Amino acid sequence: MVATTPRIFVSHLSGVAVFDPNGDQVGRVRDLVAMLRVGGRPPRVLGLVVEVVSRRRIFLPMTRVTGVESGQVITTGVVNMRRFEQRPTERLVLGEFLDRRVRLVESDEEVTVLDVAIQQLPARRDWEIDKYFVRKGRGGALRRKGETLTVEWSAVSGFSLEEHGQGAENLVATFERLRPTDVANALHHLSSKRRVEVAAALDDDRLADVLEELPEDDQVEIIGKLAEERAADVLEAMDPDDAADLLSELPEEDKERLLALMRPDDAADVRRLLSYEERTAGGLMTTEPIVLRPDATVADALARVRQADLSPALAAQVYVCRSPDETPTGKYLGTVHFQRLLRDPPFTLVSSLVDSDLVPLSPDTPLPTVTSYLAAYNMVSAPVVDESGSLLGAVTVDDVLDHLLPDDWRETDLHGEEGIGHGGR
Template sequence: MSVSKAFVARLANLAVFDEDGDRVGRVRDVVVQTRAEHAPRVSGFVVELPGFKGHSFAPIRMLRSIGAGQLIIEGRIDGRPFEQKGGELRVLADLLDRTVTLVDDGSPGTLEDVAIERDDAGDWHLRQLFVRLPRVGASLFGKGPSRYVTWDEIDFEDEDDDDRGPASAFITATSELKPSDLAAELLGLPEDRMLDIVSEMPDDRLADALEEMHEDDQVRIIVHLHEEHAADILDHMQPDDAADLVARLDAETSEALLARMEPNEADDVRMLLTYAPDTAGGLMTTDPIICSADTTVAEALVRIRQKEISTALATTVFVTVSPYEPPTGRYLGVVHFQRLLRYPPHEQLSTILDTETEAVHWTTSDAEVARVLASYDLVALPVVDSEHRLVGVITIDDVLDHLLPEDWRTRDVDGGVVPTRAASRRQRLTQSEVTTPQRTRRRGRG
């Protein structure tokens, strides 16, 4: 039976199994990301894999259930050694047995355990802390009283932020910022300080910030990182944004990073690099929500609620024949989010399908794409190939980024400089500059 709350001390040494029931390792720690005002968010688990030296990292998105003396994950754990980044804490190694002070009355105590809990959105947070207080009276036997508190009800004593890495204070202070604001904060730092911090930032946060920067700033940061780290950042970026960035690098660097990326992510980037920048193919992304015709309304809404889905892409579900990864089977139509809300959960998408929203061919000009989006008040537009297979989706924000002047973000209302993202694919490498391998297909998502 899966649980939505677990105490970390009881997770230590817990066996980890995959969905097929095969044992893949043991839990050695829980990693949380510290945040300025709220309880730390769980980012994943440190796992010991048999046959591997050191420990590896299993992101929280891989977790399927905790219970019955086991932890079940989906997917394969990367065998690379775990490296703790700035703003991250290991619960067992960095938090437990630490001396704390209760904020309300100044009482000292020892942090003996913490509970992680899943919220309604599916995210796990550090919620409840078990603190042991000093013994009362002169007795030398027994333990002192205990108390459950929340993260904001304690202070850690004698803690030097510098011990957790040079970026910890900045990462904690900016943990609640939107990506565009985080990008502005980074670019406002001295060069050396900024580069030190980006080396320590969580991959997903840095990827989000890079997507909001001018491509010259993206290049400056990505070439500073080690190749393996830079490839991980590109894996976390939207494929179209990653393609824009890779296109600005020299051919040798581009190919080196593509070779280190996850094969499926690299394939998406390579494919996008082959399209002309002023066409639908050059504007599209390859990560829309794609479902089969027999998918239910409830299942489609679950897909929309996934936090990695951007706001624009979450407005529309695209329905195709198998396979359900671009290039898909034959494109059938779309179901808009508002329409999903009007039908019962068991209704199949095939019965509420909008077949009037026509797709554009990947060779369609950017001007025609803009006209279609404006004419029919669309937020997302399907892109197909000559066989009417869905190859990608264009969102309104990508069209605006492409058509607006390159310096449209460079001045705010006070005249200050803010980060920009240049017009999408005007500097892309041609197909002859980046070799495109045979495309592999990810597992169907519908």
């Protein structure tokens, strides 16, 4: 861990207020959700259990937490108000870790866990359990006798999974080390029953990433076996274009029911994509490119490009548009490529750097023309603009490749003797 990364003891988070980006209080922290992992790796913190005004307890993913400081938690984006339901692979830190009797690895001495410290990984939004505050001797937290000490997570046994075993919990923990593509490949080769069990045990964001890499039949099977509210959560976590592709494979009645359960803003993006023909720029595009106003600076643009959850194709350029800056935007002014951002001072306005020579694609541009456009101009992403000049989205090269490769390309073993080697995180 990097020394400058703040460490937070979970007892200090209990009852802390949670605020949205506008400064309005959402609720208060009641617990943290963690997942045990194999291979001696520290438990990963998945999110917070937040009690809202109605006393309903909801789940807030750590990927939505932008700040934990000064006795408050700041979240970004819309909070999902569906009731929290603990899954078999999840552990409640306050409810299940504290007062737990465990052993020190070095001495085999029994100790009681009084508190747990969590820390954010450098340059990522992932959080892990970092240290344990324990008391030696027998008795729970209310017993005051016995030496107390803070130890590394690796100094305590009982907070990791054994490598053997066939439970979904073990497979999920093992899959955490893999890229979504590799997890999808492994899931595809499991039995139907096992595939659904393991997929259901993944958290929403992870399952969304994996579904985007699975063949359509597997996607439909898995989403159809999830509870409808859970399925809607996963669809919200998917890229809008991938969610639209999946929903287009479902019966109309099922599609409409899931869209009705999704957050209105997410459902609106997906409905818009479903209105276009599949093999057109409108049907291929994502509705979430990087959009900046003309008065944004190079520094603003680079901050957006650095966001960890952006694909390389979407991070390769920003699109400059007049307000509103969410698709469909105001008037599209042009594109600024990442290389150009690196060549100019941070205070430079992006409006002075736009490449306005390239004619954007219209939403009804057919796939062959989209492919030729990207190839001719050496682009990894292209803007899609409607008749009024508003930016609707962007077509990325990976989405084009999905439609150019054979239908069964996802079923190819990428790790055979002649395939692509394993890639680390």
